[in-house]
Amino acid sequence: MLRNMSYKFKICxxxxxxxLNYLFPLAYCFVIISxxxxxxxxxxxxxxxxxxxxxxxxxxxxxxxxxxxxLRVVPGGPIxxxxxxxxxxxxxxGGAGGGGLMGKGEIxxxxxxxxxxxxxxxxxxxxxxxxxxxxxxIAKLDFGDSYIHGExxxxxxxxxxxxxxxxxxxxxxxxxxxxxxLGVYKAIKHKSLFDTSTSVFVFLGYSIPGFVACLILLVxxxxxxxxxxxxxxxxxxxxxxxxxxxxxxxxxxxHTIVPVIGYLIGGFATMTILMKNSxxxxxxxxxxxxxFAKGLSERRVIFVHALRNSLIPITAGIGHALALLFAGSFLxxxxxxxxxxGLLGYNSIIQRDYPVILGLLVFMVLIQLTGxxxxxxxxxxxxxxxxxGK
Amino acid sequence: xELINALIRLIExxxxxxxxxxxxxxxxxxxxxxxxxxxxxxxxxITQKRITRFKTIKRGYYSFVIIVTLIFLSLFxxxxxxxxxxxxxxxxxxxxxxxVEWVNNVFFIKSISxxxxxxxxxxxxxxxxxxxxxxxxxQNPELLKLDIEELxxxxxxxxxxxxxxxxxxxAYENFKTKRHFIIMPIYPYSPYEHLLDQEYLKITPPFLKxxxxxxxxxxxxxxxxSLTTFTITKQSLKDIESDLGEKVIQSLKPLINKKFKTAEExxxxxxxxxxxxxxxxxxxxxLESVDFNKTIFKETLLKLNIxxxxxxxxxxxxxxxxxxxxxxxxxxxxxxxxDSGLDVIPQLLYGFRISLLFSILVxxxxxxxxxxxxxxxxxxxxxxxxxxxRFIEIWASIPFLFTIMIIASIVQPSFxxxxxxxxxxxxxxxxxxxxxxxxxxxxxKDYVQAADSIGVSNWKIMLKHILPNSLVPIVTYVPFEIVAxxxxxxxLDYLGxxxxxxxxxxxxxxxxxxxxxxxxPHLIIVPSTTFALTLFAVVxxxxxxxxxxxxxxFSRLR
Numbered sequence: 010m011l012r013n014m015s016y017k018f019k020i021c022x023x024x025x026x027x028x029l030n031y032l033f034p035l036a037y038c039f040v041i042i043s044x045x046x047x048x049x050x051x052x053x054x055x056x057x058x059x060x061x062x063x064x065x066x067x068x069x070x071x072x073x074x075x076x077x078x079x080l081r082v083v084p085g086g087p088i089x090x091x092x093x094x095x096x097x098x099x100x101x102x103g104g105a106g107g108g109g110l111m112g113k114g115e116i117x118x119x120x121x122x123x124x125x126x127x128x129x130x131x132x133x134x135x136x137x138x139x140x141x142x143x144x145x146x147i148a149k150l151d152f153g154d155s156y157i158h159g160e161x162x163x164x165x166x167x168x169x170x171x172x173x174x175x176x177x178x179x180x181x182x183x184x185x186x187x188x189x190x191l192g193v194y195k196a197i198k199h200k201s202l203f204d205t206s207t208s209v210f211v212f213l214g215y216s217i218p219g220f221v222a223c224l225i226l227l228v229x230x231x232x233x234x235x236x237x238x239x240x241x242x243x244x245x246x247x248x249x250x251x252x253x254x255x256x257x258x259x260x261x262x263x264h265t266i267v268p269v270i271g272y273l274i275g276g277f278a279t280m281t282i283l284m285k286n287s288x289x290x291x292x293x294x295x296x297x298x299x300x301f302a303k304g305l306s307e308r309r310v311i312f313v314h315a316l317r318n319s320l321i322p323i324t325a326g327i328g329h330a331l332a333l334l335f336a337g338s339f340l341x342x343x344x345x346x347x348x349x350x351g352l353l354g355y356n357s358i359i360q361r362d363y364p365v366i367l368g369l370l371v372f373m374v375l376i377q378l379t380g381x382x383x384x385x386x387x388x389x390x391x392x393x394x395x396x397x398g399k
Numbered sequence: 400x401e402l403i404n405a406l407i408r409l410i411e412x413x414x415x416x417x418x419x420x421x422x423x424x425x426x427x428x429x430x431x432x433x434x435x436x437x438x439x440x441x442x443x444x445i446t447q448k449r450i451t452r453f454k455t456i457k458r459g460y461y462s463f464v465i466i467v468t469l470i471f472l473s474l475f476x477x478x479x480x481x482x483x484x485x486x487x488x489x490x491x492x493x494x495x496x497x498x499v500e501w502v503n504n505v506f507f508i509k510s511i512s513x514x515x516x517x518x519x520x521x522x523x524x525x526x527x528x529x530x531x532x533x534x535x536x537x538q539n540p541e542l543l544k545l546d547i548e549e550l551x552x553x554x555x556x557x558x559x560x561x562x563x564x565x566x567x568x569x570a571y572e573n574f575k576t577k578r579h580f581i582i583m584p585i586y587p588y589s590p591y592e593h594l595l596d597q598e599y600l601k602i603t604p605p606f607l608k609x610x611x612x613x614x615x616x617x618x619x620x621x622x623x624x625s626l627t628t629f630t631i632t633k634q635s636l637k638d639i640e641s642d643l644g645e646k647v648i649q650s651l652k653p654l655i656n657k658k659f660k661t662a663e664e665x666x667x668x669x670x671x672x673x674x675x676x677x678x679x680x681x682x683x684x685x686l687e688s689v690d691f692n693k694t695i696f697k698e699t700l701l702k703l704n705i706x707x708x709x710x711x712x713x714x715x716x717x718x719x720x721x722x723x724x725x726x727x728x729x730x731x732x733x734x735x736x737x738d739s740g741l742d743v744i745p746q747l748l749y750g751f752r753i754s755l756l757f758s759i760l761v762x763x764x765x766x767x768x769x770x771x772x773x774x775x776x777x778x779x780x781x782x783x784x785x786x787x788x789r790f791i792e793i794w795a796s797i798p799f800l801f802t803i804m805i806i807a808s809i810v811q812p813s814f815x816x817x818x819x820x821x822x823x824x825x826x827x828x829x830x831x832x833x834x835x836x837x838x839x840x841x842x843x844k845d846y847v848q849a850a851d852s853i854g855v856s857n858w859k860i861m862l863k864h865i866l867p868n869s870l871v872p873i874v875t876y877v878p879f880e881i882v883a884x885x886x887x888x889x890x891l892d893y894l895g896x897x898x899x900x901x902x903x904x905x906x907x908x909x910x911x912x913x914x915x916x917x918x919x920p921h922l923i924i925v926p927s928t929t930f931a932l933t934l935f936a937v938v939x940x941x942x943x944x945x946x947x948x949x950x951x952x953f954s955r956l957r
Contacts, residue, residue, distance in 0.1 A: 072793070213931065215938055218889070218890060221909070221927050221931070228916055355894070358801075373798045
């Protein structure tokens with residue numbers, strides 16, 4: 010049946026469009042499109058997308074090169090930290106040990122040790138060569154080893170995936186499940202008591218950043234002076250393995266309910282208002298007027314005709330959802346002490362763990378760029394005005 | 400007496416607000432419009448209509464009035480909330496420390512320093528004068544006498560400090576003969592103080608019992624008891640939790656946070672639980688009671704007409720605490736203090752000023768740059784448009800928070816550097832695309848072609864003709880940008896990567912509150928509430944501006 014659908018589409022004369030041809034039925038499954046639209050992109054759209062895709066490597070190289078240079082140039086790197094550690098250790102021994110190394114009260118690391126350190130940290134070559142080496146490593150998916158953890162960077166990052174995915178998925182589905190019906194209802198009951206009262210909560214949610222909401226919830230419910238419903242930190246209890254299946258689920262919910270609320274509060278407000286405004290705009294359009302004039306029931310007009318068009322801006326957010334899936338907000342993770350990707354980034358910056366910083370950067374940039382492109386693609390697929398207009 | 404003082408302060412604050420309101424709502428618009436009229440900028444009738452429409456949206460207009468009044472008043476904060484006095488006169492010396500500090504901070508004229516030595520104002524030492532103490536001495540010279548006697552008693556007890564008493568006695572004479580004058584600001588605390596040498600007293604029931612055999616009368620003891628109420632708080636129990644055991648703590652739960660007037664009541668309450676005498680003593684020793692500032696305690700004792708040597712006896716029997724970590728909200732500090740003893744209210748107010756001025760600066764400069772770039776892109780089009788668009792796409796992919804954290808962990812950013820970082824990394828990108836669209840659309844219109852055919856230069860067309868017509872989306876975005884940058888600043892301060900430590904900031908308060916989350920919730924609740932309310936007000940303003948300037952008339956059939 011999927012092949013049937015692709016058969017009916019008219020394809021333009023560029024051959025490699027066939028790839029996109031198979032994407033289209035996928036999009037059909039996820040997105041509400043009227044059955045009348047079967048024409049694929051015009052010529053301009055494909056070149057637009059190819060141009061966007063070609064831009065990714067250039068952007069990627071420029072950004073990573075900038076950050077790499079900054080990290081190499083500035084002080085405070087692992088060499089200085091190693092020097093500091095050795096100095097502390099020497100001073101701790103009361104100056105008795107390390108006789109040959111102390112001269113005039115200054116502690117020097119011998120040259121060979123310095124060279125070895127530099128080689129270990131890949132800091133001995135000049136910047137451009139170093140960057141090139143790192144880049145070729147990336148191309149083979151070898152990000153190097155973390156300074157702090159000692160393990161390959163990929164392993165470190167991937168070990169934090171499950172947590173970020175967990176939050177991303179919950180946030181995504183909860184936003185969709187709650188925001189869209191709420192936005193629709195607010196649009197239908199525009200300027201009623203329900204609308205104005207929920208608007209207060211929506212604006213409050215927009216103005217409070219996620220971590221402040223987490224802080225307030227932890228103060229109120231995390232033990233201490235007020236009630237004690239929620240543990241202060243951690244993703245799961247220490248003895249999580251020993252719980253029954255239901256106990257495991259409940260325990261995880263118990264630990265993560267506060268950060269999930271923190272994540273939700275931000276996106277919740279924007280999505281709801283976006284849905285409401287979009288639906289209101291469509292309800293004031295001419296075709297809705299015609300539909301009412303023809304005698305269709307209100308339910309049919311709103312939910313079958315107007316809703317589809319107002320979902321266009323929302324579905325275009327699918328691409329950014331990819332970014333959301335892996336984002337980890339530094340702040341919420343630091344507040345609720347969740348070992349996710351955000352906390353990894355924060356700690357690696359403080360500890361100057363260069364491979365992990367660069368690896369995370371690569372990851373984030375790629376996700377953001379592809380998210381943008383997918384978002385544009387989906388919008389173009391869904392909105393016929395963009396296809397034919399420009 | 401204190402009630403009257405508090406009332407007077409409240410009335411002063413209300414008067415200040417009224418003055419602020421009148422200035423911002425009546426005076427400043429008149430000045431601004433008259434200046435702009437002389438320069439040739441007239442307010443067009445459409446804009447006038449929009450402003451009138453804005454005023455009809457009550458919630459937006461009132462929030463706007465409140466926020467703008469608060470911003471205007473916060474420019475004069477050093478004169479209202481400061482530990483330095485407005486005027487201080489002593490011994491033919493007249494100084495205006497608060498005014499000097501205000502000029503330093505707001506106008507950046509740093510030629511005069513607001514520093515005054517202790518030795519010039521009747522105290523001992525070379526550091527900054529303790530102005531609150533000076534005020535207390537000036538109101539009640541007997542306090543100085545008590546301090547002198549205390550010092551003499553200490554010197555007599557083999558503590559070899561060669562502290563000269565003579566200047567203090569001279570000061571006592573000066574205070575008695577009224578050659579002194581001081582006016583403190585309305586709220587005499589500041590976020591920039593160093594409070595390491597404040598002494599506090601911890602009054603627990605056993606001490607009052609020990610006073611009896613030392614010749615104190617019952618009436619004195621009763622009065623002293625009436626000054627204190629005794630409570631068991633969770634925090635006071637946490638030190639002895641391990642000694643007492645889980646069961647005892649559970650049985651103490653109904654007594655927690657109850658206020659007992661006398662020690663007897665508390666002992667009776669504890670007697671109802673079956674505890675060993677050692678445990679009872681441990682609990683009694685660890686009670687939280689009203690912790691007095693040592694100076695205030697001395698004042699209170701003086702009012703009771705207790706002779707000096709008896710006062711020394713009392714003070715000897717009470718344990719002193721010198722540095723106090725976060726205080727709970729109380730009489731002396733209405734909203735509590737933070738980690739280092741600094742009051743929370745000045746930090747909130749100064750933080751408000753810094754956050755708002757920071758985000759207004761970032762928004763304004765970022766919008767200027769963004770409008771210029773977007774205008775050029777939209778007007779000229781072609782290759783310039785394509786090139787700058789590619790550049791913006793690349794620039795916008797830099798992960799914002801991550802990069803700022805990297806840079807801030809290396810270079811300690813000052814206010815200006817942080818502002819520049821934020822502007823360069825993210826502020827100017829926001830408005831560029833919208834402005835580009837607006838300029839592109841306007842360029843196709845007739846009046847631009849007419850101006851071009853007359854021979855008006857490109858820049859003049861952009862500046863004088865197109866720009867005023869495309870201001871509407873810019874104006875509607877501004878409040879939301881302000882909200883975003885206040886949030887960014889608070890987030891960066893919370894992580895520790897923002898303004899230098901020591902600057903009053905809301906994020907700093909929040910990060911301290913995170914450390915003391917169990918037993919000092921006021922450090923989180925208070926800043927979060929002010930933060931939420933401020934941003935809420937700005938969001939309401941933004942929504943009202945959008946409705947007034949860009950109304951979508953939702954005409955619906957049903």
